[in-house]
Amino acid sequence: MAANAVAIRIAVFYAAIFTVIGLRMPFWPVWLAGRGLDPGEIGIVLAVGSWMQVAAAPWVASRVDRRGERRKVLAILAAAAALGYALFDLADGFLAVLVVAGLVAAVFTPILPLGDNIAMLAVSRYGIDYGRARLWGSISFTIAATGGGLAIAGQSERVLWLIVAAVAATAGAALLLPDIRTRRQRDRIGALRVLLADRRFVAFLVTAGCLQCSHAMIYGFGTLHWQGAGLSAGFVGFLWAESVVAEILFFVWGRDVLARIGPLGLLAAGGAAGLVRWPLTALGSDPLTLALLQPLHAATFGAAHLGAMTYIAQTVLPERSATAQSLHSAIAGGIAFGIAMPVAGVLYGQFGGAGFAAMTLFSAAGLVGTWWLWRTPGPGGP
Template sequence: MTDLLPRRRLSGFYFFWFAGLGALLPYWSLYMRDRGFSAAAIGLIFGILLGTKVVAPNVWGWLVDRYGGRVVVIRLATAGAALMFLWVPFVDGFLALALLMAGYGFFSNASIPQFEALTFNHLGSRSAGYSRIRLWGSVGFIASVAALGPLVDTGGTGWVVWWMMATLVTLFVVSLSVPDAPGSRETAHGEALWTVLRRPQVASLLAVCFLVQFSHGPYYSFFSIYLEDHGYGRSLIGGLWALGVMAEVLVFAFLPAVVTRTTLRQLMLTAVALAALRWSLLAAAPDRMAIVVLVQVLHMASFGLYHAVAVSLVHRLFRGPLQGRGQALYSSLGFGAGGAAGALSSGFLWDVLPHHWVFVMAASAAALGWVIAWLGLRGVGMVSAPDYNASSDSRAAAAADR
C-alpha cells in the first residue's frame, strides 16, 4: 500500500464491523433475557449466529476464489446483514428471531473473511502492517461498548437493536468506498484445497482453532449474565468487555516488534495456554473484581495474540487462489463450528450444572488445544520474522503460485 487513503478505508471497515460486535457480544444476551428467553434459547441463538460461520464463509469464499469479485461480495454481504437486522424489533417469538439472526449471520460472516484476504492483498509485501489496521476494529468495539453501556443502564436493552442498525448501515456505506486490490480477482488454478488440508500441520492448526473458539463459546454467550448474577452492574459489565478489547489493541499495536523475536508456533502455544488460564480463573473467582479484571486483560492472548498468529499461519499455509478459502475455513471451523459448539454446550449446561463448571469446560477445551498445538505445529512458523513480514521472496513465490 503506497498511500494512506486505502489504509484509512480498510481501518474504517474494521472499525464499524467490530462496533456492531461491540453491541452484540456484551449486551445481546441481556437483551434476550429481558425479552423472556431462557438460557437454552439464548445459547441456541448464539449457536446459530456462530454456526452460520460454518456455511457462509465457505460458500462466499468458494465463489470469490472461483469467479473473483471479492469487493462485490463484501458490499452485498454488508447490505444483506443490515436488511436482515432491520426486522429484529418487529418480530416476536423464538423462531422468528432465530431465522432473522441466521440470515444476519449468513451475510455478516461472509464479509469479514473476504475482507481479511483483501487487507492482506492491499498490504502486499508489508503484511506486518495488518495488526495496525486491524486494531481499529478493536477501537470500534471499545467505542461501541463505552457509548452503549450508559444507554442500556438508563434506557434498557432496547437500545442495542437501534445501535446495531446504525452501525450496519454505516458499515455498508463504508464498504462502497473500499477499493479492490491486486490479486483479489485472481482465478488461476494452483494447489488443490484437499492436498493442503491433508497436511498434518494444517489439520492441527484447524483443530486448535476449533478448540480455542469452543472455549470462547460460553464467554460470548453467558459472560454478561454470569457477571450480572454475581452482582455486577451493566455499565461495569460493558466496561469489562471494553477492557478486554483494550488489551487486544496493545497486542495488535506491538505484535510486529514481538514476532521478530520468536516463532509463530511459540506465540500460538503462549496464546492457547493463557486462554486455558483465563477460563480457569473465571470459573474459580467470579466474585473477586481483581481476578475478573485479570481475566479480561488475558483477552490480549486468548483472542488478540491467537487471532493475529492464526491469520498469519493461514495466509502462509493457504497460498495463491486458496487464500480466500483458507481464511474462510479458519473462520468457519474456528469461530463458526467451534464457537457454535461452545455456545450450544454452555446453553444446555447452564441450567443443569453450577455455572462455573461451564467455564471449567472452556478451560479444558483450551488445554486440549494446547496439546494439539504442541504436537502438531512443529515446524510451522519456525522462521517467523520473514514469514510475518512477508519478505519479497515469499510474496514473489505466492504470486507464482497464483
C-alpha cells in the same frame, strides 16, 4: 495506493463492522424479546448465525477465490445485509423473524472473514501492520456496546435501526477497501477440497478452534458468575473493559512480538496464558486476582488471533486465502463454540465458577496442536 492510506481504510472497515457486532451482541436479544419472542425462540434465532457461519461463509469464500475479486463482493454482501436487517421491521411472529434471520445471516456471516482476508493480503502486498488496523475494531466494539445502551435509553425498537445504519456504514467502508485481486482459479478441484484434504491445515483449524473456545465459559457465564458472587455491575464492567484494553494494547505492539516468535509462537503464547488464566479464575472471585488475570486476554485471544491470521497468510496461497479465512471463522467461531458453549453451560450448572478450570483443557489441546504443527514438516514447521 500508499500503505498508510490502505491501513486507514482497513481500520475504517473494522470500526464499522465491529460497531455492528458491538450493537448486536448485547442488544439484539432485547429487540427480539420486544417483538414477543420467548427465550427459547430467541435462542433459535441467534443460533441461525452460527449455523450460517459454518454453511454460508466458506461457500461464498470459495466462489470469491475462484473469481479472484473481493471488494465488490464484500460491498454487495454488506448492502444486502443492511436491506435484510431492515426487513425485520416487517417480520411479524417467530417464523417470519426466523426466515429473515436466515437470509440476513447468509449474507452477513461472510463479511468479516472476507474483510480479514483483504487485510492480510494487504499485509503481504503493502506491508501494513494488521494489529494496528484491527485494534480499531476492538475500540469501536467497546464504544458501541457501552454507548449503545445510552442511545437506546429503554427504547428497544431503536436497536434495529442503529444496526441497519451500522451495516450500511460497513457497506460504504467496504467500497473504500483496496481492490486486491488474486488470479482466477482454473482447476476444478476448488479451494475447499484442497484445504480440507491438507492435514496440516485441518490440524491448524482444530488448534485455533481450541484456543478460541477456551473462552466459552467466560463469554457465556463470566458476568453471571461474578455478579452472583457479589461483585458490583460497575466492577464487572471494569473487568470486561480491562480485557479489551489489554487486547488493544497487544494489537498496537503485536507486530514486534510476531517478528520475534512467529505465528506458531503466538498460538503457543495463547495456549500457555490459558493454562494460567483459567484455573486461577476458577479459584474464586477475589477482585484483585480477577483484575490481575483479565489482561491475559491479550494473549489468550489477541495473540492467538494474530497468530492464526498470520499463519493463514504465510501458509495458504493467496488464491485460496478467502476460503481459508472463512473456514477458520466457521471452525473457531462456529463449530468450536457450538460445542464448547453447551459444555460450559453444563459445567456452570454443576460446578459454578469452578467450571472455569475445565477451559484449561481447551488451552492445553491448543498447545499440543501448536507443538504438532511445529514438529510436522511443512509450511510453518521444521
